[in-house]
Amino acid sequence: MKELRFALFGAGFWSSYQLAGWREIPGARCVAIYNRTRAKAEKLAEEFDVPAVYDDPAELLAKEELDFVDIVTDVDSHVRFTKMAAERGLAVICQKPLAPTLAEAEEMVRFCEERGVTLLVNENWRWQTPIREFKKVLDLGQIGQVFRGRIDMISGFPVFINQPFFKDLEQFILTDLGSHILDVARFLFGEPTRLYCQTQQVHRDIKGEDVATVMLQTETATVVCELAYAENFVEREYFPQTLIFAEGAKGSAELTGDYWIRTTTSEGTFAKRHAPPRYPWADPAYDVVHSSIVPCQKDLLRHLQGGQSAETTGADNLKTVRLVFRSYDSAASGDTVRL
Numbered sequence: 001m002k003e004l005r006f007a008l009f010g011a012g013f014w015s016s017y018q019l020a021g022w023r024e025i026p027g028a029r030c031v032a033i034y035n036r037t038r039a040k041a042e043k044l045a046e047e048f049d050v051p052a053v054y055d056d057p058a059e060l061l062a063k064e065e066l067d068f069v070d071i072v073t074d075v076d077s078h079v080r081f082t083k084m085a086a087e088r089g090l091a092v093i094c095q096k097p098l099a100p101t102l103a104e105a106e107e108m109v110r111f112c113e114e115r116g117v118t119l120l121v122n123e124n125w126r127w128q129t130p131i132r133e134f135k136k137v138l139d140l141g142q143i144g145q146v147f148r149g150r151i152d153m154i155s156g157f158p159v160f161i162n163q164p165f166f167k168d169l170e171q172f173i174l175t176d177l178g179s180h181i182l183d184v185a186r187f188l189f190g191e192p193t194r195l196y197c198q199t200q201q202v203h204r205d206i207k208g209e210d211v212a213t214v215m216l217q218t219e220t221a222t223v224v225c226e227l228a229y230a231e232n233f234v235e236r237e238y239f240p241q242t243l244i245f246a247e248g249a250k251g252s253a254e255l256t257g258d259y260w261i262r263t264t265t266s267e268g269t270f271a272k273r274h275a276p277p278r279y280p281w282a283d284p285a286y287d288v289v290h291s292s293i294v295p296c297q298k299d300l301l302r303h304l305q306g307g308q309s310a311e312t313t314g315a316d317n318l319k320t321v322r323l324v325f326r327s328y329d330s331a332a333s334g335d336t337v338r339l
Helices: 016-022 040-048 057-063 076-089 104-112 129-140 164-168 173-189 284-291 293-304 316-331
Strands: 004-009 028-034 052-054 069-070 090-093 119-122 146-154 192-199 210-219 222-228 243-248 251-256 261-265 268-273
Touching: 004 016, 016 028, 016 040, 016 146, 016 284, 016 293, 028 040, 028 057, 040 052, 052 057, 052 173, 057 076, 069 076, 076 090, 076 104, 090 192, 104 119, 104 251, 104 316, 119 293, 119 316, 129 173, 129 243, 129 251, 129 284, 146 173, 173 210, 173 243, 173 316, 192 316, 210 316, 261 316
Parallel strands: 004 028, 004 069, 028 052, 069 090, 090 119, 146 222
Antiparallel strands: 146 243, 192 210, 210 222, 243 251, 251 261, 261 268
């Protein structure tokens, strides 16, 4: 396969992990980094041996020979940078959340489709090793038709310390964590037909919501997604692990802390641990999340190289974006929302 050349837009918190993930995969090479603060781009470029640095995105796109761009900037800039790349016929990989509003996310997808440009989303949460293994359990049908599920991401982890900008977001946990968890709900249990949501704010020094509960109804199952960054005390802290429980007609399956999956049927309980791979560049506090960057990027690169379609295309991720913003609608009105 031809090696694809790309530019990274952004040199913030996640950018180094993004580049480290790409370095694990043959077939893609970062040739330029853009960041509005040039010094941050220069530091990242030196660390990863990237030859070119820019503080002007238009200049980068004009001078560099690229196959795609990887956008890891703040969400408010996603639309602008996606359109700049698409106008040049470049494929785009964009970080989640796709856009700050549903209308802008829809515009991004439409803009790229009209120009025949590929838009992919770096939605890595569903690529976590234990979540992929949980999906296999459901697909094997051992517990029968699933009629109820629960996905929990409830943490006392001080998330505002390493990402203080979260405090200033008018919409917080649903756009940030909800983008991941609602995508996992779709991945595991299918497309919802209606939803109901309630939000709360526990921290008083932030602008947005830090707790949310979303109930989804699919064709066959009721799924409850519980999200919290309340920083309250829990007996065991599993951050950033996602805990999942599914009830089926023939049994149940549970993804518990420390990556154990327990499947219970009339034959008894079978338990197996599915730990994620370890990478030296991954932050131990985010190990299961950072390791999922690699299989996600492999899937995106395969798409760009002409292989099978990626799971998280712009069009597919738009379905998750709609769930996020319809959840806000439900929380504001107190009503169930039909999808």
